Amino acid sequence: MSRGVADIDDRAGFSQKRANAAAVLDYAWDRGAFTASDAIEATGLTRSTVIALADDLVERGWFCELPNARAAGEYRKGRPARRYELRSSAGVVVGVDAGQHCVTAAVADLRGRELARAYTEIDEDSAEQRLTVADTVIAKALGDIGLQERSILCVTVGVPAPTDLHGVSPEGEQGFWSRMNPGFAAHLRERGERSGWLIEVENDANLAALAEGALGAGVGASSYITLMTGERLGAGYVVDGHLVRGKRGAAGELRLLSLVEGVGSTQGIAALLRTWALEARASGTVDASSPILKTPEAKLGAEVVFRTAESGDPAALALLDRMAERLARICAVLGGLLDVERIVFSGAVADSLGLLLPRTAARLDELTHSPAPDLAASTLHGGVVSTGAVVRALQIVRANAIALEPLDPIREQTIPF
Amino acid sequence: MSRGVADIDDRAGFSQKRANAAAVLDYAWDRGAFTASDAIEATGLTRSTVIALADDLVERGWFCELPNARAAGEYRKGRPARRYELRSSAGVVVGVDAGQHCVTAAVADLRGRELARAYTEIDEDSAEQRLTVADTVIAKALGDIGLQERSILCVTVGVPAPTDLHGVSPEGEQGFWSRMNPGFAAHLRERGERSGWLIEVENDANLAALAEGALGAGVGASSYITLMTGERLGAGYVVDGHLVRGKRGAAGELRLLSLVEGVGSTQGIAALLRTWALEARASGTVDASSPILKTPEAKLGAEVVFRTAESGDPAALALLDRMAERLARICAVLGGLLDVERIVFSGAVADSLGLLLPRTAARLDELTHSPAPDLAASTLHGGVVSTGAVVRALQIVRANAIALEPLDPIREQTIPF
């Protein structure tokens, strides 16, 4: 569980106050304003205790006390209750998508509202560069809203590589993985320890899965898979509410799907549709009027195929059917082996799946006996990984909140955006 | 987590004493005799507190106090320490394997020592019968060692069907699953509530996986798969230390493996080797001296093939190679998709895999790029499921211990076996 997070309290015995404070804080986390009575009911503690704890948390900067009870229209007779709320500006989290070609950093408050976002493209793949680029992108995002590093409570970095419990990636083929993750964990941990924030380095598909589960098409499902499907396929599994990582964090690497009949490679939808479209054009079977023939070769990609199919073009539809067959097989195997209720398609092509998804679902239904998993397209457009990183960072902060010291509660009302 | 277990305490606020007592009890669980000083170090609590808690637990029947410190040879100077130990006879757990043809019940003490075992075969498949047979088999096992129902702390039942969080199985094809699990959960829960024990109904392969992880070939691995491979294939996944169950508990149902090239059906090793041996014999390509030709048809099964192969028979070895290829593909897909470090072969044929496993491993190595999972044969012979049920029951008792009342500490020394 701790995963690279500094273990702050290793006492096994419990401090009652600490535990109760954690309960109140946790209750407040996903709730808006609340009164002492609300917390009393939720925690089973006495009024005196709850109020003492809440005042404590106000003093420590986690809560702010709201003006008065009746303001919110929800008036009830009797003495107005004091109202508290999690101080969403008690600190920020940073979610970084350290992708192959581009590094993005998103800064969010404790409610998950995105306050800033910055990115830089990377040309050269030197290890050094990836680390320093991440540093500067984070600094840039923070700078845009006038915050300093000490506002950070947690930084989570997503990398296109499996990561173990310490955020370290294995070598991988031709060292790709260790090039993508050249020691983010160690680098950030060192800085985090100085500045007092927690860190985590996690596989990008896993973070995407968390994003979908928290905000996207995975909401409400306790078992689902997120398929990242741009140029290459990758998956993040959430089963029984837990992220499934595997020994080296490589669960969700789909290379072995090549053993499934009719699947072959692990190329993504975008890559494959492009290849197929070029093949079709070369085969001479495509109608002369079809955009698949008319589009210039350099521009012929998945987007074109999707758009062309929507206008009823038979050649494009044939390609979609072929893709549906392939995706259905992938979903059947993954969904069948893991018994998930939903499979979310995420990544660049997610917005264009209108025609493809129903076809895939129909085919999937034929392949499976028991109820097949639902298929859904991500609603999170780009930035899934950085969003997932923010989601994960918030989870980490929430789990460790009582052990953390938030910003001094001076600049109370300043929510930059 | 609770999974059919009666939720005894739903207060959110914490009782400090209760939590500390739980810590001490949990510390004692997988430890032999220990002194107060040991527990002090482990829990971080004060001597006074630990001793008070320990005495409390002695009074409640969870601990017994052992004679004196120096007895155990581990003498150190100074005043001899009081020594405590988990009272393994504080109660028993019952693990039931409610298989298709046979119901087995194992009774074990809190240390996991098996005290009794009973079984009955089932001829007819009436739902009623399965429930009552389970009752009588449990009663028989208990009776053999002169215990009464109120000694039971938890009953776990393994069924050859997926189970959801409440222990309920879906319909399944031709109602097989609901015939195998005709409401064990509801039936036992009712009885358990009267007699004060916890219950759980779980898929048999999942229980086998837990058994392997606790006592068998899965020990030491945090991510492994147990393949149950008798007549039909089934798997239990443990990834990152968690059992992976899936929405309906059907993770590990391998029907969809039929989509993998070279795997085809989900028949088990025993079933398939029998079929293949008969095919080979019919094909006329088998040497006349081979036992595969000479064994009477009714006796020609997996056992014969394994034994024959060991004497170097080419026909039998060819069958093993064919099987190795198939198993390697299964392992490659499962191991690759889930990133496990080990795959354990469990079930009836586990003892005969001496020749098959190395061949499978070699082929598996070719199929995977990254380090392939280790392959291991179960060392638990028959009874894996009931053993797993006991393991699971003990987990449940451990997790809920402070909320349970053990037997009155009267018959202290009576450990029947």
Next chain:
DNA sequence: CTGATTAAATCTAGGTGTTAAATCAACTCC
């Protein structure tokens, strides 16, 4: 405007459980 009503805050006394420090007990070793 006054007093009744209501709901919540605040105050107070008491109890439970933990700690820290001092003291006592049971050993061994010389």
Next chain:
DNA sequence: GGAGTTGATTTAACACCTAGATTTAATCAG
């Protein structure tokens, strides 16, 4: 038998929670 060592026991103080009485801040009815 006395010094030395380790751990149990005792004691007082403290931390935190609870329950109940009291007070406060509001509405509402007349």
